[in-house]
Amino acid sequence: MGAMLPPMRELYPNPATDVDPVERYGADDRGAPGGDRPWVLVNMIATVDGATAIDGRSGGLGGPADKVVFGAIRAVADVILVGAGTVRAESYGSPRTPPGGGAPPRLAIVTRSLDMDLTSAVFTDAPADRRPIVVTTERSDAARRRDLEAVAEVMVAGDDDVDVGLALSKLAAQGAQVVLCEGGPSLNGHLVAADALDELCLSLAPIVAGGSSPRMAHGLAPPHVTGLRLDRVLESDGMLFLRYVRASADASASAVSAASEQSPS
Numbered sequence: 001m002g003a004m005l006p007p008m009r010e011l012y013p014n015p016a017t018d019v020d021p022v023e024r025y026g027a028d029d030r031g032a033p034g035g036d037r038p039w040v041l042v043n044m045i046a047t048v049d050g051a052t053a054i055d056g057r058s059g060g061l062g063g064p065a066d067k068v069v070f071g072a073i074r075a076v077a078d079v080i081l082v083g084a085g086t087v088r089a090e091s092y093g094s095p096r097t098p099p100g101g102g103a104p105p106r107l108a109i110v111t112r113s114l115d116m117d118l119t120s121a122v123f124t125d126a127p128a129d130r131r132p133i134v135v136t137t138e139r140s141d142a143a144r145r146r147d148l149e150a151v152a153e154v155m156v157a158g159d160d161d162v163d164v165g166l167a168l169s170k171l172a173a174q175g176a177q178v179v180l181c182e183g184g185p186s187l188n189g190h191l192v193a194a195d196a197l198d199e200l201c202l203s204l205a206p207i208v209a210g211g212s213s214p215r216m217a218h219g220l221a222p223p224h225v226t227g228l229r230l231d232r233v234l235e236s237d238g239m240l241f242l243r244y245v246r247a248s249a250d251a252s253a254s255a256v257s258a259a260s261e262q263s264p265s
């Protein structure tokens with residue numbers, strides 16, 4: 001880690017100082033989750049009161065340590081899945097070579113409207129063999145799809161909405177084993193509704209933001225909640241880096257029953 005960075009500690013499960021996030025996230029087990037889809041990891045940053053953006057962007061929530069963890073998590077991904085709202089809000093660029101080298105992950109942008117700036121760096125900076133994948137619907141505008149084909153690979157999955165389960169299967173068929181979803185809340189909501197979340201990495205910023213920012217997964221309520229198991233807690237400069245993985249089927253069932261017992265009748 002660079003000399004300017006505040007030290008990173010592991011608080012759980014193995015307390016330690018001077019932890020290297022690249023090594024820690026890189027050593028995590030991400031086996032095939034079953035079915036024909038890849039391992040799906042969602043990485044988000046939120047304030048303690050659950051805000052995912054301040055003034056429409058997440059940039060003000062993190063600090064240097066968060067940037068290191070963000071890069072360490074990208075390094076384990078074959079594909080970065082991201083909603084078009086986030087690409088527009090956060091001025092996404094082409095993913096860079098990960099720490100430690102190797103091929104950068106490929107970007108896959110989910111959009112119904114195809115409202116994307118074809119001259120933006122996310123397209124123009126991508127190497128010819130790693131052009132972004134634009135994941136869209138059957139009903140999207142055909143002429144606009146053809147325009148996008150000049151700068152991206154266009155993948156159709158679903159009629160009105162992108163069917164994220166189908167899109168994940170198609171990415172797996174192209175060889176993706178680990179798909180990292182970097183949000184935003186709407187896309188995360190679709191992933192949760194499709195029961196397609198294996199790992200959640202949450203950077204918890206020591207900030208209370210108030211306001212009306214959406215929670216990290218936002219949308220239609222799924223038929224059941226996804227139970228998670230806390231796997232690791234890192235800390236740097238008051239920021240917590242929480243890693244959760246999907247709980248076993250038994251633990252998920254008890255989380256569902258606990259949630260329903262708390263519901264008003």
Ligand SMILES: NC(=O)c1ccc[n+]([C@@H]2O[C@H](COP(=O)([O-])OP(=O)(O)OC[C@H]3O[C@@H](n4cnc5c(N)ncnc54)[C@H](OP(=O)(O)O)[C@@H]3O)[C@@H](O)[C@H]2O)c1
Nearest residue numbers: 044045056057058083084085086112113162183184186187
């Ligand atoms: N805290 C964090 O870690 C974090 C991470 C990411 C984003 N953010 C913040 O979140 C905000 C953006 O939120 P958002 O919910 O609008 O972001 P989003 O999920 O990135 O974008 C929503 C857009 O993505 C497309 N989309 C998502 N799911 C789709 C589906 N199943 N089918 C078809 N299209 C789909 C649509 O694009 P079209 O409109 O093109 O049809 C939709 O309008 C920004 O303020 C950003 O800063 C925070």
